[in-house]
Amino acid sequence: MKLKRRFLLFAIAMVAPLLFAGAHRAQRVSLADDDDLPKREKLTGDFINALRIAEDNYAGRADYDRLAKGAILGMLHTLDPHSSYLDRKEYEKFLNDQHSRYSGIGSTIAQRNGQVFIMSPFDGTPAYKAGLRYGDQIVEINGESANGWSSLQVSNKLIGPEGTPVTVKVTRLGESKPLEYRLVRGTVPLLSIVNYFMLNRNVGYINLQRGFNTTTPEEMRDAIRDLKGQGMNSLLLDLRGNPGGLVDAAVKVSNNFLYRGQKIVSMRGRPTSFPSREISATNTQPEDFPIIVLVNRGTASAAEIVAASLQDHDRARIVGENSFGKGLVQSVWQLSDGSGLTLTTGKYYTPSGRLIQRDYSGRSFYDYYLQRGDKEAVQQTEEKHTDSGRTVYGGGGINPDVLVKVPAHDIELQRVWIESVFDFSRQLAAGAIPGFPDLKVTRPIERGHRLQPNDYVVGDKVIAAYKTFLHDKKDAKESRVDKDVEFLKRQIRYEVVTAAYGQEIAYQVLLDGDAQMQKGLTELPKARTMAEDVRRQWTARSGGLKRD
Numbered sequence: 001m002k003l004k005r006r007f008l009l010f011a012i013a014m015v016a017p018l019l020f021a022g023a024h025r026a027q028r029v030s031l032a033d034d035d036d037l038p039k040r041e042k043l044t045g046d047f048i049n050a051l052r053i054a055e056d057n058y059a060g061r062a063d064y065d066r067l068a069k070g071a072i073l074g075m076l077h078t079l080d081p082h083s084s085y086l087d088r089k090e091y092e093k094f095l096n097d098q099h100s101r102y103s104g105i106g107s108t109i110a111q112r113n114g115q116v117f118i119m120s121p122f123d124g125t126p127a128y129k130a131g132l133r134y135g136d137q138i139v140e141i142n143g144e145s146a147n148g149w150s151s152l153q154v155s156n157k158l159i160g161p162e163g164t165p166v167t168v169k170v171t172r173l174g175e176s177k178p179l180e181y182r183l184v185r186g187t188v189p190l191l192s193i194v195n196y197f198m199l200n201r202n203v204g205y206i207n208l209q210r211g212f213n214t215t216t217p218e219e220m221r222d223a224i225r226d227l228k229g230q231g232m233n234s235l236l237l238d239l240r241g242n243p244g245g246l247v248d249a250a251v252k253v254s255n256n257f258l259y260r261g262q263k264i265v266s267m268r269g270r271p272t273s274f275p276s277r278e279i280s281a282t283n284t285q286p287e288d289f290p291i292i293v294l295v296n297r298g299t300a301s302a303a304e305i306v307a308a309s310l311q312d313h314d315r316a317r318i319v320g321e322n323s324f325g326k327g328l329v330q331s332v333w334q335l336s337d338g339s340g341l342t343l344t345t346g347k348y349y350t351p352s353g354r355l356i357q358r359d360y361s362g363r364s365f366y367d368y369y370l371q372r373g374d375k376e377a378v379q380q381t382e383e384k385h386t387d388s389g390r391t392v393y394g395g396g397g398i399n400p401d402v403l404v405k406v407p408a409h410d411i412e413l414q415r416v417w418i419e420s421v422f423d424f425s426r427q428l429a430a431g432a433i434p435g436f437p438d439l440k441v442t443r444p445i446e447r448g449h450r451l452q453p454n455d456y457v458v459g460d461k462v463i464a465a466y467k468t469f470l471h472d473k474k475d476a477k478e479s480r481v482d483k484d485v486e487f488l489k490r491q492i493r494y495e496v497v498t499a500a501y502g503q504e505i506a507y508q509v510l511l512d513g514d515a516q517m518q519k520g521l522t523e524l525p526k527a528r529t530m531a532e533d534v535r536r537q538w539t540a541r542s543g544g545l546k547r548d
Helices: 002-027 037-057 064-077 088-098 126-130 151-158 216-229 247-255 302-312 364-372 406-431 460-472 476-480 483-499 503-511 513-524 523-542
Strands: 084-086 101-105 107-112 116-121 137-140 165-171 179-184 186-189 193-198 203-206 233-237 263-269 277-278 291-295 317-320 329-335 339-348 382-385 391-394
Touching: 037 064, 064 084, 084 088, 088 101, 088 339, 107 151, 107 406, 116 126, 116 137, 116 503, 126 179, 137 151, 151 165, 193 216, 193 503, 203 216, 216 247, 233 513, 233 523, 247 263, 247 302, 263 302, 291 302, 291 513, 291 523, 302 317, 317 513, 317 523, 406 460, 406 476, 406 483, 460 476, 460 483, 483 503, 513 523
Parallel strands: 203 233, 233 291, 291 317
Antiparallel strands: 084 339, 101 186, 107 116, 137 165, 165 179, 193 203, 263 277, 263 339, 329 339, 382 391
């Protein structure tokens, strides 16, 4: 009987806040005057009865937390794919991500050949200060063997409250015994802008990959200021893989490039809970240099707000693949137990009036997120026009002005070579491959380095050593090395530069073979013409003349 009572209280505690308190806050109604109250009470009763049947009759043990979470997620996902429930730990991570930080040891990790390795400690973090290095294999955490763990399992063990200790044991090439590090977790900055640098004497590059958070606008202003100081007069803004984030941050980033009064985004929802509003630029002296924006299937939400606002006002040339297509706005509720709820309360529209949300009706949650069946599901039927009259479409993400798909061959190359390239490069950087002293990395990661063309060059001699490496391992891929030689040179160099300078700097190596980025460079003359047209029109307007 005690179990039944505890079970009932659990169900009420988990479900009632979502059915009543959340609705009360959003709609500002009294439960006593709520016409839907009987339906909600019935729903609560049905849910409790279902849990009771599962407890009494299920062949195994019922995990109440998982049952309730699954039920809530299932309920929200019947509304749309972006309304969601976050347990306490997930909600805490959500808040940390919005503030561009988390608490842990401060290093990227990766799973290779069934084991987890340190890839790149962040500057100034516990991992960096302790001396953890690229290629260190994590074998034990707090006395518990990490053998066979996934990178997610390792990450969950390394992340924890600030100021708490964690002991990490690693094996390192060249060391006869495992090395043990006793670390104290600290706050780790997780900046939105992964990297920025000059591609050549005049063209700057900003990689805004990690999402739009509270620090993003300031990061963008700082990056632009620094690059202009280095001579930048054209910009490639890389939004590929950016999952979105705060609308306010996207608005402030767009505001750098648009004139006062130009619409950035409009949002519409229920008048009682999410009144419609329109947000326009306030900048009287925006940056007027040519801009190329790179997008792909992973560019979503707030990142799409930036790309669409610049496209609709003919302020940038968009290059790459169709973006993800998320035009729904979520509001966030924190529940009494520390968990959280994100609920779609509105839709956002681009300056030309496009709703870019992809159709999710009749598709599973996973098919929608994995974009399976998009060829049939995405229908861009909403025709709109940019300021200059160019045709753009809604209903399926942002169509780039110049379509450049990632070749399927490039994806296949990553799959085929990633494991053995890492294994070889790890030994190369550790000096375990004889004959390459210039590629041996003996010091901790050097931050702030500006990559030079002659840094850690990988030539034919290295490829010959790689062939021998594969031969000794009886790896059948040895026969296709010559066919993929340029890709392999680039990937091996990327790994060694990661060991020397970190992943952020090493990313520059990969851009050499990046078809979308290279096409973006060739589109700069057209972007320059667009920028000049916009500047001329707004100069005329500021002088009291009408736009042509």
